[in-house]
Amino acid sequence: MTESQLADAIMHEPDMVKRLASIIDVGRKKYTSLIPNLEVLARDENYIVRSHAIRSLILFFCSKAHLPMAFALLSDDPEVVVRGSAASSLGAMGFMVPESAAEIAKVLAHRLRVESIPNVRSGISAAICEIVREKRHIPWELEDSQIDWELISAVESGALPAQSKSKASDKAKR
Secondary structure, three states, rough: OOOOHHHHHHHHHHHHHHHHHHHHHHHHHHOHHHHHHHHHOOOOEEEEEHHHHHHHHHHHHOOOOHHHHHHHHHOOOOOOOHHHHHHHHHHHHHHHHHHHHHHHHHHHHHHHHHHHHHHHHHHHHHHHHHHHHOOOOOOOOOOOHHHHHHHHHHOOOOOOOHHHHHHHHHHHHO
16 A cells, blocks of 8 residues: 555545554554654544554654653553553553663553553553563453562662663673
8 A cells, every 4th residue: 555545544444444454554664744644543532543543653653752642542541452552552662762761661650550450550561571671471450469569669760670680781791
């Protein structure tokens, strides 16, 4: 699909499956001229469209300019799917863009403390683990007792434990 066809599809395609695939394709193909369309779609009345739009903006474009939008969807969207999508996209961005990692991790850690839906908490916790490069099994419905609050406190203080360890080991190798 060409860029102009994708522009039309993300805004007007009546088949929702095709529309959602087109939203993701905009990001995959890095069509920066369609970012304003994705910004509009991140506020769409359909929560699945919002979820895909924020994923495309954050995951594929890794745009710092869109962090406030992703943080707002993570905190304020009434739909669990959108909050979860925002969390996972932010986790991936924090992993891929180290200069954004501390800021993203702090917001995720704060959100973990106030989020009440167990499966959203799971997504947030998994995103934090991705940023700090820790492999953990995160249960689908994360309960308070299953959260590593020591890690969360470290992240809130600005420390990214796994990155610190890897930097220290890199220095030791030199």
